[in-house]
Amino acid sequence: xxxxxxxxxxxxxxxxxxxxxxxxxxxxxxxxxxxxxxxxxxxxxxxxxxxxxxxxxxxxxxxxxxxxxxxxxxxxxxxxxxxxxxxxxxxxxxxxxxxxxxxxxxxxxxxxxxxxxxxxxxxxxxxxxxxxxxxxxxxxxxxxxxxxxxxxxxxxxxxxxxxxxxxxxxxxxxxxxxxxxxxxxxxxxxxxxxxxxxxxxxxxxxxxxxxxxxxxxxxxxxxxxxxxxxxxxxxxxxxxxxxxxxxxxxxxxxxxxxxxxxxxxxxxxxxxxxxxxxxxxxxxxxxxxxxxxxxxxxxxxxxxxxxxxxxxxxxxxxxxxxxxxxxxxxxxxxxxxxxxxxxxxxxxxxxxxxxxxxxxxxxxxxxxxxxxxxxxxxxxxxxxxxxxxxxxxxxxxxxxxxxxxxxxxxxxxxxxxxxxxxxxxxxxxxxxxxxxxxxxxxxxxxxxxxxxxxxxxxxxxxxxxxxxxxxxxxxxxxxxxxxxxxxxxxxxxxxxxxxxxxxxxxxxxxxxxxxxxxxxxxxxxxxxxxxxxxxxxxxxxxxxxxxxxxxxxxxxxxxxxxxxxxxxxxxxxxxxxxxxxxxxxx
Amino acid sequence: xxxxxxxxxxxxxxxxxxxxxxxxxxxxxxxxxxxxxxxxxxxxxxxxxxxxxxxxxxxxxxxxxxxxxxxxxxxxxxxxxxxxxxxxxxxxxxxxxxxxxxxxxxxxxxxxxxxxxxxxxxxxxxxxxxxxxxxxxxxxxxxxxxxxxxxxxxxxxxxxxxxxxxxxxxxxxxxxxxxxxxxxxxxxxxxxxxxxxxxxxxxxxxxxxxxxxxxxxxxxxxxxxxxxxxxxxxxxxxxxxxxxxxxxxxxxxxxxxxxxxxxxxxxxxxxxxxxxxxxxxxxxxxxxxxxxxxxxxxxxxxxxxxxxxxxxxxxxxxxxxxxxxxxxxxxxx
Numbered sequence: 011x012x013x014x015x016x017x018x019x020x021x022x023x024x025x026x027x028x029x030x031x032x033x034x035x036x037x038x039x040x041x042x043x044x045x046x047x048x049x050x051x052x053x054x055x056x057x058x059x060x061x062x063x064x065x066x067x068x069x070x071x072x073x074x075x076x077x078x079x080x081x082x083x084x085x086x087x088x089x090x091x092x093x094x095x096x097x098x099x100x101x102x103x104x105x106x107x108x109x110x111x112x113x114x115x116x117x118x119x120x121x122x123x124x125x126x127x128x129x130x131x132x133x134x135x136x137x138x139x140x141x142x143x144x145x146x147x148x149x150x151x152x153x154x155x156x157x158x159x160x161x162x163x164x165x166x167x168x169x170x171x172x173x174x175x176x177x178x179x180x181x182x183x184x185x186x187x188x189x190x191x192x193x194x195x196x197x198x199x200x201x202x203x204x205x206x207x208x209x210x211x212x213x214x215x216x217x218x219x220x221x222x223x224x225x226x227x228x229x230x231x232x233x234x235x236x237x238x239x240x241x242x243x244x245x246x247x248x249x250x251x252x253x254x255x256x257x258x259x260x261x262x263x264x265x266x267x268x269x270x271x272x273x274x275x276x277x278x279x280x281x282x283x284x285x286x287x288x289x290x291x292x293x294x295x296x297x298x299x300x301x302x303x304x305x306x307x308x309x310x311x312x313x314x315x316x317x318x319x320x321x322x323x324x325x326x327x328x329x330x331x332x333x334x335x336x337x338x339x340x341x342x343x344x345x346x347x348x349x350x351x352x353x354x355x356x357x358x359x360x361x362x363x364x365x366x367x368x369x370x371x372x373x374x375x376x377x378x379x380x381x382x383x384x385x386x387x388x389x390x391x392x393x394x395x396x397x398x399x400x401x402x403x404x405x406x407x408x409x410x411x412x413x414x415x416x417x418x419x420x421x422x423x424x425x426x427x428x429x430x431x432x433x434x435x436x437x438x439x440x441x442x443x444x445x446x447x448x449x450x451x452x453x454x455x456x457x458x459x460x461x462x463x464x465x466x467x468x469x470x471x472x473x474x475x476x477x478x479x480x481x482x483x484x485x486x487x488x489x490x491x492x493x494x495x496x497x498x499x500x501x502x503x504x505x506x507x508x509x510x511x512x513x514x515x516x517x518x519x520x521x522x523x524x525x526x527x528x529x530x531x532x533x534x535x536x537x538x539x540x541x542x543x544x545x546x547x548x549x550x551x552x553x554x555x556x557x558x559x560x561x562x563x564x565x566x567x568x569x570x571x572x573x574x575x576x577x578x579x580x581x582x583x584x585x586x587x588x589x590x591x592x593x594x595x596x
Numbered sequence: 597x598x599x600x601x602x603x604x605x606x607x608x609x610x611x612x613x614x615x616x617x618x619x620x621x622x623x624x625x626x627x628x629x630x631x632x633x634x635x636x637x638x639x640x641x642x643x644x645x646x647x648x649x650x651x652x653x654x655x656x657x658x659x660x661x662x663x664x665x666x667x668x669x670x671x672x673x674x675x676x677x678x679x680x681x682x683x684x685x686x687x688x689x690x691x692x693x694x695x696x697x698x699x700x701x702x703x704x705x706x707x708x709x710x711x712x713x714x715x716x717x718x719x720x721x722x723x724x725x726x727x728x729x730x731x732x733x734x735x736x737x738x739x740x741x742x743x744x745x746x747x748x749x750x751x752x753x754x755x756x757x758x759x760x761x762x763x764x765x766x767x768x769x770x771x772x773x774x775x776x777x778x779x780x781x782x783x784x785x786x787x788x789x790x791x792x793x794x795x796x797x798x799x800x801x802x803x804x805x806x807x808x809x810x811x812x813x814x815x816x817x818x819x820x821x822x823x824x825x826x827x828x829x830x831x832x833x834x835x836x837x838x839x840x841x842x843x844x845x846x847x848x849x850x851x852x853x854x855x856x857x858x859x860x861x862x863x864x865x866x867x868x869x870x871x872x873x874x875x876x877x878x879x880x881x882x883x884x885x886x887x888x889x890x891x892x893x894x895x896x897x898x899x900x901x902x903x904x905x906x907x908x909x910x911x912x913x914x915x916x917x918x919x920x921x922x923x924x925x926x927x928x929x
Binding site: 051053058059060061062064067068069070143144146150151154209210213214215231233234235236237239265267268269270271273274275277278280281282283304305306459460461462464465468481483495502503 | 626627628629632633635636640641642644647648651677679680681682683686687690691694746749752753756757760766767768771772773774775776777778780781874875876877879883884887892
């Protein structure tokens with residue numbers, strides 16, 4: 011009996027020795043080695059309630075949702091200090107030379123929060139569920155490259171293969187961020203009850219303590235619209251350690267107050283009831299600074315850490331068959347360059363954002379600085395240059411109202427729409443319209459319901475129902491920052507030209523479309539960046555979209571919350587910290 | 597009386613159908629739907645949005661959608677929230693309960709404050725106290741609730757600064773947001789009730805102040821009318837104490853409109869406490885409703901409208917019945 015027990019112990023030791031944990035580099039945190047301490051409850055907030063605990067159908071991004079559903083045993087991870095994906099839950103990742111086949115071997119010792127082993131079946135089940143159109147997963151579209159599906163197959167006990175229809179640098183993050191879903195629970199439900207049963211699983215009625223995750227913190231208590239409590243996943247530390255071999259995460263618990271309102275969250279922060287707050291603007295920062303000076307709370311504030319991953323721009327409609335004169339005008343690159351010269355980006359930064367924003371020139375968000383072309387053509391605020399360009403296309407005279415007219419007496423003007431209730435956007439269009447009127451362009455500002463504006467913008471046809479719109483987009487990927495449905499002609503967010511034929515009009519559009527696909531298929535990042543520069547130059551030259559400014563992201567947390575990123579790694583895309591490495595100083 | 601109740605009940609059916617139809621038609625007039633915003637997500641194909649719309653039946657004619665929704669309502673199912681694919685009954689259940697708790701508390705507070713004030717104002721008509729009560733009551737009526745809530749929160753913070761300077765006590769004396777404390781689940785039953793009560797104080801008081809003016813003025817008017825009536829003179833002539841005359845003989849009939857109005861409270865309960873719930877982060881109906889309205893999660897919006905219209909109709913019926921019960925001049929036979 012004693013011999014049997016001994017041999018069992020050896021087997022266990024043997025498998026532990028084989029199961030190499032993932033080591034979290036100390037360069038991702040400002041904490042000194044050995045400084046971190048275990049325990050504590052980090053108190054945070056989320057705007058909005060939890061919508062579902064179903065990881066397959068969940069669609070809305072909140073901090074708590076992302077922490078439970080997007081961290082965990084993803085096959086790879088994109089480090090905060092590099093743009094190269096590294097294996098995470100995967101032990102190894104090998105790509106074929108032609109870039110169409112990726113073989114992944116899973117790390118040993120991965121475990122669900124109920125102690126069950128994470129296997130290739132869990133990854134395959136999630137793939138199956140996400141690519142089943144009847145399930146309605148938010149991840150569905152990411153599994154397709156130009157309409158063709160990425161194939162996944164299990165090739166061994168710990169190995170799987172992904173086959174891409176063509177080499178594609180955007181496919182890498184799809185596989186890299188692929189996270190397992192518990193086949194032994196949700197997979198069973200799917201196999202027995204199909205897509206409908208899977209959709210209904212793990213809704214708000216579920217006892218959260220019965221749900222199973224691979225993430226560092228797992229939900230243990232939930233009260234709708236009030237609070238979500240996450241506790242340390244004890245099994246996470248078996249395959250995640252710091253450089254000194256200490257199991258992660260350090261924190262025992264994270265409590266999210268589900269406030270629903272930023273002002274209420276700010277009050278909680280000022281009252282000392284939460285530990286972190288993301289100030290929206292300089293007003294919030296002012297209030298927090300006063301509280302710090304008064305001695306109400308001890309906290310630090312980081313202002314203007316990075317531009318946010320979003321854009322605000324003016325787009326002109328090139329498909330206006332009912333008004334050929336305006337259609338020709340909007341298709342004229344010199345007209346759009348002149349309009350870009352009339353966007354007073356510095357004034358917008360100061361007047362709308364109180365200095366907490368940056369001018370934006372390219373279709374790549376400023377926060378993705380690796381990809382932003384430093385030599386992208388710029389059309390800074392210059393009313394004289396605008397007037398010259400307009401004179402060059404025939405607008406030399408003014409009418410009795412003071413607006414420019416061409417030789418046929420057509421008044422230069424258009425209707426510029428933005429969505430009602432968006433205060434910053436309403437101010438931006440007003441600043442632009444005032445500057446435009448000074449040089450004789452009659453810009454009529456109008457606000458519309460957001461959805462109505464989106465419908466107008468995405469209408470396909472030769473005669474679309476708007477002249478110019480100011481709107482924004484969000485998102486952005488560090489692997490290839492160009493939108494699949496924005497750059498290529500004929501896609502649904504190629505907003506300026508939605509001709510039913512799907513054909514490009516300007517040669518630069520054709521060039522950008524071709525470069526887009528070429529860049530996606532270029533797996534070498536340096537080379538892809540060069541192609542990205544060319545896309546930016548081609549499009550910025552003709553200004554189909556006139557970018558305005560990018561507001562800045564700010565952060566604040568109580569001084570006892572430690573383990574944040576070094577300052578150069580804090581941005582709207584990277585966040586302020588890895589929660590796995592966060593701890594509370596004693 | 598029974599035949600009256602039955603008659604009223606049958607009248608409710610067309611009213612209910614008309615109200616739901618109107619709400620549904622209005623919801624259809626709003627441009628776009630829950631999935632319109634998805635069109636702006638880089639990476640989401642238009643055919644995916646079309647498939648999602650078909651999955652939730654949004655691609656069908658509104659009449660088809662209405663009758664399907666109605667058929668479900670008759671089975672007690674208010675439909676699905678697009679956001680998270682959850683049953684509407686589940687999404688709105690807890691917020692309704694939370695709002696009820698807050699509104700009941702504010703109504704009790706309202707009565708506790710406005711009845712004594714109304715009586716005082718009537719008994720001491722035109723006195724300085726009467727003038728002050730009126731001034732404060734109108735102040736409460738005039739100031740927007742969401743703003744008043746922020747002012748009180750600010751006062752709580754100012755008080756903290758003061759207690760810190762004076763006693764070294766650096767804590768807020770009342771919770772400034774939410775319905776429970778973060779350690780609520782580890783408390784015992786009594787501590788939990790006390791915790792919710794403490795969180796209710798600011799929003800409950802703010803909600804109550806908005807109605808104090810109206811209630812005080814109505815009660816003052818009623819009291820003045822009764823205090824000058826013959827039966828009060830008789831009571832005084834009999835030698836009853838002024839206290840008895842005021843509280844037993846004048847106040848009781850003066851409260852009739854308040855009692856009759858209890859039925860009207862039912863829809864108010866589910867209507868929630870308005871924007872105070874938003875700024876104080878009270879997990880009630882208003883934030884849920886506004887959120888659903890913003891996202892065009894229409895079945896959540898319609899679900900709330902259905903529940904409140906049913907309660908409104910039942911509330912009206914109860915009001916009428918109570919009026920008959922307390923006022924002998926009214927009979928429904």
